[in-house]
Amino acid sequence: MSDQTDPAEEALFEAPRASKPSRPRSRRPAPTRSVARVVVDTPLPHLDHPFDYRVPESLDQDAVPGCRVRVRFNGQLLDGFLLERADTSDFPGRLAYLHQVVSPEPVLTPEIAALARIVADHYAGTLSDVLRLAIPPRHARVEKETPHTPPPPPPLPEPDPDPGPWADYPTGPAFLTALRDQRAPRAVWTALPGPQWRDAIAAAAHTAAVAGRGVLIVVPTGRDVASLDAALTARLGPGHHVALTAELGPAERYRRWLSVLRGHVRVVVGTRAAMFAPVRDLGLVVLWDDGDDVHSDPHAPYPHARTVLSLRAHYSRSAVLIGSHTRTAESALLVESGWAHPIVADRALVRRRAPLVRAAGDDAELARDEAARTARLPSLALRVARQAARHGPVLFQVPRRGYLNALACARCRTPARCAACRGPLALRSAHAIPYCRWCGHIAGDWRCPSCEFPRLRATVVGARRTAEELGRAFPALPVRTSGRDEVLTEVPATPALVVATPGAEPTVPGGYAAAVLLDGWALLGRADLRAAEEALRRWCNAAALVRPAAEGGQVVVLADAALPAVQALIRWSPAAFAERELAERRELGFPPAVTMASVTGDPERVREFLAQLDLPEAAELLGPVPVGTDGTERALLRIRRAAARELSAALKAASAARSARREEKSVHVRVDPLDVL
Known part of the structure; x- marks a missing residue:
């Protein structure tokens, strides 16, 4: 196994540069008290460096490195962490005293403090923001009741020499x-x-x-x-x-x-x-x-x-x-x-362990069932489910939760929109009245604006509606649902239908007899750089719960068999798919082949931020362009991975300059955003 760092990854693993003081300081000793260097809990980027305080005699024993403290800062009492004790300070003026040691427990270890600094610099953030994620809130009662030296646990059993x-x-x-x-x-x-x-x-x-x-x-x-x-x-x-x-x-x-x-x-x-x-x-x-x-x-x-x-x-x-x-x-x-x-x-x-995977959209199946391309439950899925249900539970993976999440005119297929905010209409149950998913407005008197037809049809079906449909198609089998509201951990290995959203699939002792992966178009058709990768991940996680092909395990995916993600599932070759995905993104200049950052906010503020940003020569600016429906704009910054640290430093410097000027409306800066499309 390799212990060496590739040069292309140096930007990720290089140690950050020390933060520079806001003004030149002459080194002078504190005459009577030792010095505590404190990171103050403030989100302002221009204050992202330690501040020196004197330690009074009354707090000398409790003020240990890593403890929680309270200090006076800009006329307020703020929380913070004591990073280290020192005998001298670079600050030329008079140091304020520590106000309080909240707890002498050294909750911030040197390793986590160093890691938090590295993470903050990598993501163009502040140390206090990272420490807020790293250190849980204090519970005084728990600190007192938890012994510092409990009885040692029994010795660890020796590992089996068999791997x-x-x-x-x-x-x-x-x-x-x-x-x-x-x-x-x-x-x-x-x-x-x-x-x-x-x-x-x-x-x-x-x-x-x-x-x-x-x-x-x-x-x-x-x-x-x-x-x-x-x-x-x-x-x-x-x-x-x-x-x-x-x-x-x-x-x-x-x-x-x-x-x-x-x-x-x-x-x-x-x-x-x-x-x-x-x-x-x-x-x-x-x-x-x-x-x-x-x-x-x-x-x-x-x-x-x-x-x-x-x-x-x-x-x-x-x-x-x-x-x-x-x-x-x-x-x-x-x-x-x-x-x-x-x-x-x-x-x-791999072939012995994986289930048999078939696509409902392949040429042979389309020749047998001409409606398979448009049917939500084509004949192949129904045949496999009926046969497998005799031997154990069958999993149906549905990409979306809820009932009917999107509606359209039953005559002309025009999407049904709210008259108040133009949001999408949906249904919560079979007997419910359509409502707007954005503002909640009830649309009981809806009529199609194009053809005046009053009836609706479903365009996006959720897990609860799917469970209803399967209950009618398989009246002799129990139907169990697992989703965001109620997640099942395990179901028995008896004949049943299990409808689950991705990530909520319960396990079965011995594995499912079969799985049907519904609405593949909903996963593959998303406007997302990772749409195909995410679809394959969800499909493989569900298919991994199915018995091997030698034991009768089958998986039916409702998607076009010619698509690379579907082929990767059929052949169970996710590594080859990832290599192909990486090569395509490198050719197009998308992450992770390059490093990208986003700047999002009010159009005027985004443009001000970009004007003040001292971009590295290798960086490329894309946008800004509108995102969403609220007038927000976003700009993308792209740079080669070896120069990623330079981009993070430039973003952080621009954010610090804005906060120092007390800009009321800020912009959101995100390095390595998941969503770049």
């Missing part, structure tokens, strides 16, 4: 050997269909933990955390790991986070926010399903777990495992550059 699920991959045992030897291998893992990925991650974590290293695992959902929690307990035994999710509640989550900070446990599994968990002696970071957009934080500066964990592993010299049933273009770039090595199974084994 277990990693034996299915030619380079899998070598990856475990590198972990056992405390080396830092980096791998992009394309997992085989089936549930074995959980045990494979648990085995890798067990190997690293026995070698005396910490482990951090980040997965998309709470359901994935629960399943990995069970797998880790089976491998490590109780007391050796914790699970961190938002569902725990603030107090319990802070309790578990403290146990990690204090070194009680060294293996952590959690969702996106766990990427900053203060794991001691980190030796392995794992990211599962990196293509899921929930890994991108919706709060400034919008960090992505893949980038944060890659940066963290690089600077802590930890092993990296990025795994999924598919492969993203970003992961393909890591493999292509040599920064990571692929872990894939042999094609013969």
Whole structure:
């Protein structure tokens, strides 16, 4: 496994430059008190640097590096973190005193402080914004009740010399050997269909933990955390790991986070926010399903777990495992550059493990069923579902939740729009009155503006309506639904129909007998750079829950068989599809072949920001152009990856200049945005 950084990735992994003071300062000693350097909790970019304060004698013992403090700042009392203690200050004037040590607990470790600074600079954000994501809110009662030195957990069981699920991959045992030897291998893992990925991650974590290293695992959902929690307990035994999710509640989550900070446990599994968990002696970071957009934080500066964990592993010299049933273009770039090595199974084994995949839109099926191209449930899907339902549950994946999410005139097919705001009309149930999805206006007296016809037809069907249709088509079978409102974790292996939205598919002991992937056009037809990649990811995640073809497992995808994403699913070749996707994006100048940033806001403010922006010579400006319906505009900035740090620095400098002038209306700056179309 490679431990070297490719030159093309230097912009991502290069250490940031030290922040410059706002004005020249002469170094002079503080006459009687030591100095505390504090990062103040303020989102203003021009204040994104530490400030020096004197430490009074009464706080000298509690004011330890990493603790929470309160300071007077611009006439207000603000929270902050004490970064370090020093004997001298560069500030030429008189230093103010620390107002309060909120807690002497050193919650900000040097590693997380350095990582937060790197992440803030990479995303053109502020350190305080990143620390707000990294450090959970304090609970005083939890701090007092949690012991600093609990009884040690029982010893870890020795790992089985058999590589277990990693034996299915030619380079899998070598990856475990590198972990056992405390080396830092980096791998992009394309997992085989089936549930074995959980045990494979648990085995890798067990190997690293026995070698005396910490482990951090980040997965998309709470359901994935629960399943990995069970797998880790089976491998490590109780007391050796914790699970961190938002569902725990603030107090319990802070309790578990403290146990990690204090070194009680060294293996952590959690969702996106766990990427900053203060794991001691980190030796392995794992990211599962990196293509899921929930890994991108919706709060400034919008960090992505893949980038944060890659940066963290690089600077802590930890092993990296990025795994999924598919492969993203970003992961393909890591493999292509040599920064990571692929872990894939042999094609013969992939064919044995994968279900039989058929497209309802292929030529043979269209010749048999001429209506298959337009029918929502063509005869192939119905035949496969009826046959498979005799042997177990059948999964129907529906791209959209709800009932009827879009309507049109039943005569001329004109889209039905709200008379008040022009938003799309929808239905909540079979007996409901049409309503506007934007403003909620009831449209009981709707008539088509083109032909005056009063009746409506569905154009976008949701999961609940699909469940109704299937209940009529299969009256003898129970129909279960799993979606945003109610997510099923597991269903029994008895004949049934399961209707689920992507990501909410429940598991079945032994796997589904078949799966039908509905409305492929809704996924592939989106105006999104990642539309095809995302469609393949959702399809493969659902198909991975189906039994192998040798056991009768079948998958029917309702999409044109000639499309590359559909062919990649039929052949189960996601790695080849990712390589092709990366090559096409490089040719067109799209991420991840290049680095892009977006500047969004009021048209006048966006133009002012761009006029003040000192762009690097290699940067290219695209736009600005209108986005949405509220008059907002967006400009895109494109630059080669090797110069990405220069673009981030220029964006941050422009944001700092605007905040220093107290501009009332700001613009939103985002580096590596998910949406660029």
